Every structure is written in structure tokens, then in C-alpha cells.
Amino acid sequence: MPNDFNQQVIEEFRANAGEVGGYFEGARLILLTTTGARSGERRTTPLGYYPDGGGSVLVIASAGGSPKHPDWYHNLVAQPQVTVETGVFTYEAKAEVLTGAARDEAFARAVEADLGWAEYQAGTRRVIPVVALHEIAGDGPPNVNASSMGQAVKAIHDAFRRELALIRKEIGEAGATLGAQLRINCLTFCQGLHNHHTGEDLGMFPFLADQRPELSPALDRLREEHVQIAALTAELKQVIGTAQADPAHVREEVERLTAALEAHLTYEEEQLIPVLDAPAGPGDTP
Structure with missing residues (x-):
């Protein structure tokens, strides 16, 4: 893939919180930055990926079926520590x-x-490598690519919206049975949503309740909705976990979750973003 094309995708990706058009439109995409095996320079490449659960993702070194492995693959073999950008998080x-x-x-x-x-595999004699990228846990909060708390909330919400839209599309295209990767996509989404809501319940909501007592009714409603959404994700995971998961049944559960989650995210944005992004007063905690 030409470098000028890559650079255009990289710039669009970073400017739009991971959302791009053209060749990669509607795809799961990350930016992978590796260290050059020979040059030692940092190189960034846009790549499609698959969720693998547990904070890991999979990338495939297909190079479009080329007879040679791509440069980024040689780089990470030489230096396995890499940087991943999701559009929202960098880790x-x-x-x-x-x-x-x-x-x-x-x-x-x-x-x-x-x-x-x-x-691609049929078109080359090499065995196309599959690489797992395991997130390295860091100290402190996640590195969110946003200039304010309100923008961070919106970016995270939009990422959930995009992933759920992809899952709905994939379920719509499923055959008589649910594929293994689609199961993992659903389970990874559910876990990510659980982690996000837990973080809000333990961190942001108590902070806001202390700083802005007038938000208590809204925060109480949001906490209740977290419980309701957790029940919906539990039902979805139960359906997915059956030996012969019916895509039609899974689709029904995903649609129920989508409706509840979209209403929840919209309400949260309406109630909290104006407060989070309001100019700090003289008595506010920075």
C-alpha cells in the first residue's frame, strides 16, 4: 500500500477519532506503530484487526497476498513492543x-x-502470520485522545456506537449459525461496555456528585440504566454461549441492547457533557 495513501488514512483516522472513509470505511481499524528493525525509526501503519478478548487484538500480515511479509511484521518481530491507536485510546x-x-x-x-x-493465503507460498497485540497495563487512567473530559466521553460513546453497528451488520450477514469470530466480537463489546460503566460508577460519577450536587437525579438515573444494560448484556452472552446460537435470536437481543444503550448514551451526553466542558469557576477542583 503506497505510503502517501497510508499517510492520508493516518491523518483522517487521527482527526476523526478513528473513523475513516474510502478503502477502510466501515472496517475495524487501528494504527500500529513499530520500531524499524534496521533504521530504528518509528513507523505507523493502518491495519484492520479482530477483537480477541482480554485486552488483545489480532492483526494479519497478509500484505495483500504478497510473497513477502510486510515491513511492519519484520519490525515487531525484532522489537515486540509497539504502540496501538484505536482512535479513542493510545496504549x-x-x-x-x-x-x-x-x-x-x-x-x-x-x-x-x-x-x-x-x-490471500492461496495466492502466496508463505504462511501468512497472525499476530496478537496484548495491551500492556499502565499506571493511571487510560490515555484518551481528547482535549476535554466531555470530548472524551463523546469519543468513547461514539466508539461503542460504531462497534455495535458493525456487530449488527455482521449478525445480519450471518448464515444459519453464529461464527466464532462474531461471538468473540459480541463478548468483547459486552466486556468493554462493562468496564466503561464500572469506571464511571467508581470514578466519574462520585466526582461529579461531590462537585455538582444538582446532578444527583441524573447520576442516579444513569446508575440505574447501567444495571439495566448489564442485565441485557448478560442475556446476550447467555444466548451467544449456547451450542447452536440462533442468529435471529442473537439479533433480537442485540437490537434490545442497542435501543437501551443509545437512549442511555444520548441522555448521558445531554446531562454531563455541558458540565464537564464548562469553564472552571474559582472554587472548582481542576
């Missing part, structure tokens, strides 16, 4: 090249989700 990760059955199982899931990967 350090450790790259692990999957081997044996782990590689084959992950690649099979990718092929099940998109037959193009099988075409």
Missing part, C-alpha cells in the same frame, strides 16, 4: 506471533469472517 502493547494450532485457529476465524483472507 503500548506486546506483539506475539501466533504459531501452530493457535495461529491456525485464529486464521480460520478470520477466514470465516472474511473469505478474502483465504484468497
